[in-house]
Amino acid sequence: MTTPLRAFKAQIFQALAHPTRIAIVEALRDGELAAGALGARLGLEQANLSQHLAVLRSxxxxxxxxxxxxxxxSLRDPVLGQVLDLLKQYVQAHLNETLALLNEMEPKKRRRA
Amino acid sequence: MTTPLRAFKAQIFQALAHPTRIAIVEALRDGELAAGALGARLGLEQANLSQHLAVLRSxxxxxxxxxxxxxxxSLRDPVLGQVLDLLKQYVQAHLNETLALLNEMEPKKRRRA
DNA sequence: TGCGAATATTCGCACTATCGAATATTCTGG
DNA sequence: CCAGAATATTCGATAGTGCGAATATTCGCA
Structure with missing residues (x-):
């Protein structure tokens, strides 16, 4: 596979590499939504939502x-929804390790060490 | 879906959000490879490869x-290979726009405007 | 025409990622 | 134990991302 093609895929992954944007994509799986409705549904700041939408648009x-x-x-291609399904499958298959990683991911309070 | 779960998925997407790391995952789809073999196959600097592997490992x-x-x-779960397949499908389905985006992506020389 | 709602863009800042160079670690053979 | 191969980590510089605050744009309607 050519490198520019990989760069292109990387861009898509990057677009999905944020919890808020994943939430947006999930919300759009059942059909189109107005920006305002999205913001209300996800509880986001107007500007923030708009910025994330800009990323997904670009x-x-x-x-x-x-x-x-x-x-x-709206989602441009349902295949992207399928990608999320695969990830869900992945997460479920490795629930244990997932939980462990989640712990490491949000230490917030856990100081020590 | 809970937010931390989305954060977890985002982490995975982020791990894939780099051309080099996509190349690594693709190379590992047919079986395990030693780090050195990977570096040779992909033509990467030793340190650079090791850094990307560290991301994928983490x-x-x-x-x-x-x-x-x-x-x-080696790939931890073949489902991640399937994710790449879906993306490939996506890229092919939208070849035209893909090419347009690729152009915008590597302007390098194209100054003007 | 001009107000107000809906959305987008810009700005400054903190944080994260990527890279090559240098250095450290781990292992094997002698 | 020591040298050298294979891999990992650290460092410093640069670029990219994410956020809220402020501002701009666009549209419908009175």
């Missing part, structure tokens, strides 16, 4: 449709 | 097995 993960005052977003 | 995308002087790496 990678063409998501497409937008303007209707009057609002902008409706 | 996200458990890849597991290592030490055999004497060498360290053999």
């Amino acid at each position: 990678r063409l993960v998501v497409v937008s449709r303007k209707a009057g005052n609002q902008v409706y977003y | 996200r458990l995308v890849v597991v290592s097995r030490k055999a004497g002087n060498q360290v053999y790496y």
Whole structure:
């Protein structure tokens, strides 16, 4: 596989490499949603949501449709939803290690060491 | 889905969000390889490869097995290979836009504007 | 025309990632 | 034990990301 093609895939992975953007993609799996609805559903700051949407748009993960005052977003290709399904499968298959990693991931309070 | 779970998935996507690491995962799909063999196959600097392997290891995308002087790496779960397959499918389905994006991605020389 | 709602963009800052160079570690054979 | 191969880690510089605050844009309607 050529390197630029890998770079392209890397871009897509990067677009998905943020919890908020994963949440957005998940929310869009059942159909399009206006930006405002997304923000309400996910409890996000307006600017923050818009920034994440910009990232997803720039990678063409998501497409937008303007209707009057609002902008409706939808997943560009359901295959991206399938990618999330595979990941879910992966997470479930390794629940134990997953939990261990999650612990390491949010130490927040856990000082020591 | 809970937020920490999404954070976990995001970590995995992030691990895959680099052309070199995608190349590594692809190379490991047909079986384990020693670090040195990987470096030779992909034409990478030793330190650089080792750093990328460290990322993949920390996200458990890849597991290592030490055999004497060498360290053999392998994909932890073939489902991650399937994720790459889906992406390939995606890229092919949208070849036109893909190419357009690739152009924007490596302007390097293209100054103007 | 101009206000107000919906969305996008810009800015400054803190944080993270990537890289090559240098250095450290671990193992094997002698 | 020592030299050398294979791999990992650390360091410093540079680039990229994520966030909220502020600001800009766009659209419908009175």
